[in-house]
Amino acid sequence: MGERVLPRAERRRRTEGRILDAARALFAEVGYERATIRAIARSAEVDPALVMQYFGSKQELFQQSVRVTAVDTATGTETDADTGTGAEDLVERLLGTLGAKMGEMPQGSLAMMRSMLTHPEAATSARQVLGAQIDRLTESIHGEDARLRAALIMTVMVGVTVGNQLLELDELRGVPPEEIARLLRPSLRALTGPDVS
Amino acid sequence: MGERVLPRAERRRRTEGRILDAARALFAEVGYERATIRAIARSAEVDPALVMQYFGSKQELFQQSVRVTAVDTATGTETDADTGTGAEDLVERLLGTLGAKMGEMPQGSLAMMRSMLTHPEAATSARQVLGAQIDRLTESIHGEDARLRAALIMTVMVGVTVGNQLLELDELRGVPPEEIARLLRPSLRALTGPDVS
DNA sequence: TCGTTGAGTCAACATACGTTGAGCGAAAGG
DNA sequence: CCTTTCGCTCAACGTATGTTGACTCAACGA
Known part of the structure; x- marks a missing residue:
């Protein structure tokens, strides 16, 4: 169906983007403490471990979410x-x-x-x-x-x-x-x- | 030494007051989430369980701390x-x-x-x-x-x-x-x- | 004096969280 | 075609937290 097969680089960029968007949304809505990695991952339709693998820690994810x-x-x-x-x-x-x-x-x-x-x-x-x-x-x-x-x-x-x-x-x-x-x-x-x- | 022996009612009122003061201070300093019952109890020189016994829950303690x-x-x-x-x-x-x-x-x-x-x-x-x-x-x-x-x-x-x-x-x-x-x-x-x- | 109350402690439970390491399966590359 | 890379998941660990129940001991009331 509409399930396109994407090159790895592109695929990675997109999931990373989804995670960042979900993180921003949740951080903005409930703040740092109440925004759990698990909830962010669920919202981005991804395993919590992946968030860690891409961003290192919750703290770094937050910094990335808030940047520039x-x-x-x-x-x-x-x-x-x-x-x-x-x-x-x-x-x-x-x-x-x-x-x-x-x-x-x-x-x-x-x-x-x-x-x-x-x-x-x-x-x-x-x-x-x-x-x-x-x-x-x-x-x-x-x-x-x-x-x-x-x-x-x-x-x-x-x-x-x-x-x-x-x-x-x-x-x-x-x-x-x-x-x-x-x-x-x-x-x-x-x-x-x-x-x- | 200066260790006076207090009547029960008075003693209770004082410790309750100490807990409330400690709670207010910590809540004001770091906010609800980061202010732990244990830290509040330590600051009031009291066992964490006593805080629960007197105020029921962290939420109620917070409400009392913020009142009036x-x-x-x-x-x-x-x-x-x-x-x-x-x-x-x-x-x-x-x-x-x-x-x-x-x-x-x-x-x-x-x-x-x-x-x-x-x-x-x-x-x-x-x-x-x-x-x-x-x-x-x-x-x-x-x-x-x-x-x-x-x-x-x-x-x-x-x-x-x-x-x-x-x-x-x-x-x-x-x-x-x-x-x-x-x-x-x-x-x-x-x-x-x-x-x- | 003696039983009762209640202030206060101790140890433990249940849970939720951030975080980790092993592993799977498909794309990449030669 | 075979090997390597890498996106991604699964299951688990360690820890900190709110909360609970059993217990201790001194003040209280009759």
């Missing part, structure tokens, strides 16, 4: 440097990634955030990502307490994301992202400090 | 109704409890917040507490999107608390609470909506 694209899109980096570096531009970018369809944040980011309060390595990752973003913001704020303000801005973003994606507060359910961005904009601008331009 | 005073002070309730119910007053109260010496938030609240992303019951508690606060705020905001604005305000508070108390971001370390409150005030006022008074 995950981390920065979570907090609004998006690595494209086409937009300006003014504070307003950065704030707008943050609001944008928040709004890029809120229910569809990359699973890797959600996985990291879900575990950041209870899993040490996830906490370290989160601090790194936030720190990098704070650095960026700090450069374009130029105020007295520039760094502190930048930190608070990121802190606000974390709060909204937590309330919306992870706690799933009823009050934020189904609200169009643009509206949240609209309501949040003045608050972030206020933290940007007295306008310099 | 814990929950509302976490997000700034403080149950005293002496202050007004105007939006500004409420915002000020929120900022106040945030600033009531940031490193000394009640352990029960921290325990709840630490686990709210990974432990279902903690999540439910958090949603309840936040929901109640949002209700309060909504009444005194009177705007179009009053409820949504109120939710975002609480969301901001959660973010700051998470960043400060749980993630322990370097940028917020050692910053006097009054300064954070000062920087945050305009942002919260902005969410309060166009001033009605």
Whole structure:
């Protein structure tokens, strides 16, 4: 029937991908501790031992699940440097990634955030990502307490994301992202400090 | 030596208290999953079995650890109704409890917040507490999107608390609470909506 | 004084988990 | 065609955890 026979390399890549997807989904849903290797394997339709053989340990699987694209899109980096570096531009970018369809944040980011309060390595990752973003913001704020303000801005973003994606507060359910961005904009601008331009 | 002999009732109350304190501390530090009954018992200088005998299960111990005073002070309730119910007053109260010496938030609240992303019951508690606060705020905001604005305000508070108390971001370390409150005030006022008074 | 209560301990059970090593069967390669 | 490689499974081990039941001993009440 539809059962194609695949070359080994391709087959391997696909199962590895299935495992990673399943891992990301489960880590994002229940966090590091409650996401068991067995459950991930079952979801990927694979033997638990294979997960170990491919990724070495649960810890490494988690790291792989959270890597790269995950981390920065979570907090609004998006690595494209086409937009300006003014504070307003950065704030707008943050609001944008928040709004890029809120229910569809990359699973890797959600996985990291879900575990950041209870899993040490996830906490370290989160601090790194936030720190990098704070650095960026700090450069374009130029105020007295520039760094502190930048930190608070990121802190606000974390709060909204937590309330919306992870706690799933009823009050934020189904609200169009643009509206949240609209309501949040003045608050972030206020933290940007007295306008310099 | 100083080894006083205590009446049974008193003795029981004290050990029960020691267990609860140890539980709160550990739950707050590492979250529900990583806080083991054995570790809690060791910290309270008691046999693990005694913890079960007194509290029934780890789940019930957690609930007891998180109860009452814990929950509302976490997000700034403080149950005293002496202050007004105007939006500004409420915002000020929120900022106040945030600033009531940031490193000394009640352990029960921290325990709840630490686990709210990974432990279902903690999540439910958090949603309840936040929901109640949002209700309060909504009444005194009177705007179009009053409820949504109120939710975002609480969301901001959660973010700051998470960043400060749980993630322990370097940028917020050692910053006097009054300064954070000062920087945050305009942002919260902005969410309060166009001033009605 | 003596039986009863209850605080507290000890040893053990059942379970779930991460992890390992041996092995099977099909693709790869000459 | 035969050997090797490798994706993948099976069964098991070791360990940590929540939880339980039998037990000890001092405080209590009559």
